[in-house]
Amino acid sequence: MSFPFFEKIDFVEEYIPSHKILILTVSDKNSWSDKKFQYVKKKIRFHYSVVQDDKCAYCRRQLNFGGYSEPIEHIVPRADNYLWMFEQKNLVLSCNACNSCKSGKSTLKPAMLTSATYPANKTDYIIYHPHFDIYSNELEFEDNMFYKWKTNKGKKTIEVCGLNNMAHLFYNAAVNNMNNDYDSVLDKIMYPNKYGLEKKDVDEFRKALVRRVKHLKKLNKAK
Incomplete structure (x- = not known):
């Protein structure tokens, strides 16, 4: 694309x-x-x-x-x-x-x-x-x-x-509303070799995404 x-x-x-x-x-x-x-x-x-x-x-x-x-x-x-x-x-x-x-x-x-x-x-x-x-x-x-x-x-x-570092991954996930498609995001980052990502970066991103989604769910419940 x-x-x-x-x-x-x-x-x-x-x-x-x-x-x-x-x-x-x-x-x-x-x-x-x-x-x-x-x-x-x-x-x-x-x-x-x-x-x-x-x-x-x-x-x-x-x-x-x-x-x-x-x-x-x-x-x-x-x-x-x-x-x-x-x-x-x-x-x-x-x-x-x-x-x-x-x-x-x-x-x-x-x-x-x-x-x-x-x-x-x-x-x-x-x-x-x-x-x-x-x-x-x-x-x-x-x-x-x-x-x-x-x-x-x-x-x-x-x-x-x-371009494939944490700052860009988070931005792209947010701008494309991927916080609401948690499983899809995780599936995409499970294959780091496809995009040349380091395993440590993938693991870090996965953990950070989990924290972000949990935080967003708490905010939604509070509304």
Whole structure:
């Protein structure tokens, strides 16, 4: 089953001239936090919220309308090349779960880390690149729960962004109302090899799901 959302980002809004000049003042990876860039980042956040239909670039979970308070994600981390921190094809919106898990992990092939210009070929990257790759060519979403890779790039994306970790599993279970289908959820996570899940993660998820369902039943009885 493929995601019914955007496959790749086809439109990038140009910075206005004054912003281009401002961006030239970047001095290191920590410049991203400078207050002088607040308005530029607001403009970036709103633009990508529109072209991404308010969906995370990696897991496709729903984001806040307009990208409000959501992380602006650097596909190539600032630590790898801070001069690309405002490169528009290096920017997307992501959810906090993907952003936290991906963090500063490298996404470029080693040979491209010293490139003088931003790598513009999808083969330069080891994970799905939202501006260059077609999502459904790399990944699938199965059983309304799990992410399944189609290519090595898709497999690496699942690993780097933690797409099958606890945070994403809980979100997918909740958003698809699986709390009311307890047996079905447990059946799906009984086969970790199908989705590349570690046994310890499956056991942890099962225990947490049991606690969650018991808590929800208590809340329903109290109503």
